[in-house]
Amino acid sequence: MHLFFTDDTFKQQGVSRAGVPFLCDAQMRLVDAPNRYLRYIAIISGKTSSPRTWETYGNHLYEFFSFLESNQLRWDLIGIAEMAAWRDTMRKRECSRSTVNQRLRCAQAFFQWASDSDLIEKSPIATVSVRVTKRGGLLSHIDTSANRTTANVLTLPQYEAPPQFIHIRDAFAFISALTSHTLKHMAYLALLSGMRRDEIISLSFKVLPNPCGLDSRKLVPMRLDANLTPTKGSKTRTVMVPYDLAAALWNYFCMEWPLRQRMFEQRHRRETTRLFFVH
Structure with a gap:
């Protein structure tokens, strides 16, 4: 798997789009689904307008699709067990918990987009309802969420390290x-x-x-x-x-x-x- 970025000669609807990441497999063939998603992130979505953010998404999907390629797995046919195996290989390579979780959430967002786009029936990543601590605000008395949200079952527990300051x-x-x-x-x-x-x-x-x-x-x-x-x-x-x-x-x-x-x-x-x- 290879990760590349477009230059200013790449255009969509006549607009130059530099810095958009895209993936090619070992035979230098474009990988359709992740590339469509990365174009969506960089060009369509209004929440991800920074090229640095596009690069982060590209790196995370490069890591995921490299794992799939090396194990001869199809992204649209895998299940939760294969996703857990990817997570565990990252831990064996001593990736930090935060890095592993960021990559898992990126893969989750990709699968959600693929499901919404009818490329797959449903995401292979399961979620659970968890209790979270929320600060009381002006409208906290009408909050009906009961301090609960959904979380990716694959993510690892994280402990916030105290910030390190230089004197x-x-x-x-x-x-x-x-x-x-x-x-x-x-x-x-x-x-x-x-x-x-x-x-x-x-x-x-x-x-x-x-x-x-x-x-x-x-x-x-x-x-x-x-x-x-x-x-x-x-x-x-x-x-x-x-x-x-x-x-x-x-x-x-x-x-x-x-x-x-x-x-x-x-x-x-x-x-x-x-x-x-x-x-």
Whole structure:
């Protein structure tokens, strides 16, 4: 089994669709059902608009269909025993419980879609009713669910591990050890503004705030426009940047960025709006 992703030459109804995952078997033949589902996830469903989410679905189905292929099983003829066997092989490979459960839920969603699309009669994955703890809310007194929901019988029990935090002293020591000014700026953004990795890597200079004339004692707002800079869920949001960091970034943009931009254009024969150039 092989996992690939479309580029911008792939079009649906005349619209370019890059980043859509698709599977090919060992003979490089397209695998119809999972590919139809992945196109549904990436193109039809409004709940999964992020290419990172599409990639996750693709990886989970790649894992599942690789198991089927290696054991010469047909996806539309398997039952709960084969699904349990897949789960147990992942545990033998020391996959974490959360990873196993995520893959099982992805397979469950695929089978539910296949059932709704009349590709199979019913899903091979059984569910049970379980009691859950819910926080009381404004309308909790009219909740008729009795604190019960359905759960996949194959999923493993999970225990939430306490979060691990890096001490601020260690974080600054790490940044101080970096020799690249670019990497230092990126690290400070991650530490002091809470920006995500993809947001920092693809940050557009067009959203960079000019701190000139602003109060140096206050944080500087930076609006991450989703049309210019990739954000989670493609939602525009605002992050607050310390004044000193905003000033350092603006100085970098005015002094260093033009030279780096020319080097980028000479190497790639195109322009870019990215603030950072990392090779």
